[in-house]
Amino acid sequence: MTSNSRYKQIGSLVALALVFLIVSYFARQYSDTLAVIVRSGGVLGMLGFVLLTALFVIFVIPLDIAFLIPIGSVVFGPVPTALMSITGWTLGAAVAFSIARNLGRPMVERLIGLDRVLVVEKRIPKRNLFWSVVALRMTVSVDILSYALGLASSMPWSNYVLATVIGVTPFGFFFAYTGTLPFVLRIVSIVIAVAIAAFILLRYGIQREP
Incomplete structure (x- = not known):
């Protein structure tokens, strides 16, 4: 990963962090109104949260953290929101990985384009892939990685989900x-x-081993 790519990712992280803070501020200010609107849907509201999170992952739209989580934390509470987010992220990642693995490059190109996928694909490590994915998942929410691994790695679907x-x-x-x-x-x-995320990106990036 080049220095420019790393700095762009850090810039994206900063932008998302600012949006998160702004949305969380207003979510707290209007928590009663949001609670009435969202809770009126009952279980469907929670299901919608999970499905929307998964769709954001599949189409690589980084709005789950910036918008859904701050609102969910206020309306549902932190534990349900965390569990719903984890479920949505995992579902979206599993679907994205499966699309790439089973339908190949033409479908990935139609969905999200190949440019960003190819950049990540070239940097996929050959060793310690499982723990590399775990580490990347702690710092990267946008799911280009799912498509890249589905296309270019031999990692089993079950291992990727885990x-x-x-x-x-x-x-x-x-x-x-x-x-x-x-x-x-x-x-x-x-x-x-x-x-912490910036340090990891600057220090390690996504290194491809020879």
Whole structure:
């Protein structure tokens, strides 16, 4: 991964963090109204949350963290929101991986384009792939990786799903609980998270072993 690519990813992380803070602020301000609207749907509201999260993953739209989680944390509480997010991310990742593995490049190109997928595909490590996926899942939510691995790796679907669950679980609980913190602590938590993710990207990136 080039320095420019890493800095672009860090810029994207900062932008998402800012949107998260803004949405979480207004979600807390209008929590009663949001609760009435969302809870009126009952179980369907929770199912919609999961399916929308999965769709965001499949179509590589990074709005789940920025919009869904802050609202979900206020309406449903942090634990249900974390569990729904983890379920949605895993479902979306599994579908994206399956699309790439079974339908190939033409379908991936139609859905999201190949340019970004090819960049990641060239950097897929040959060794310790399982734990590399776990580590990437802790810092990267947008699911280009699912398509790249489905196309270019021999990683079994079940292993990929397990690595995804392990990787996104701390991620899900962190953001779900962060959305409920006082605003100043929310800012501090997000700054720390972005700093850690930036360090990982700058220090390690996605290295391809010879």
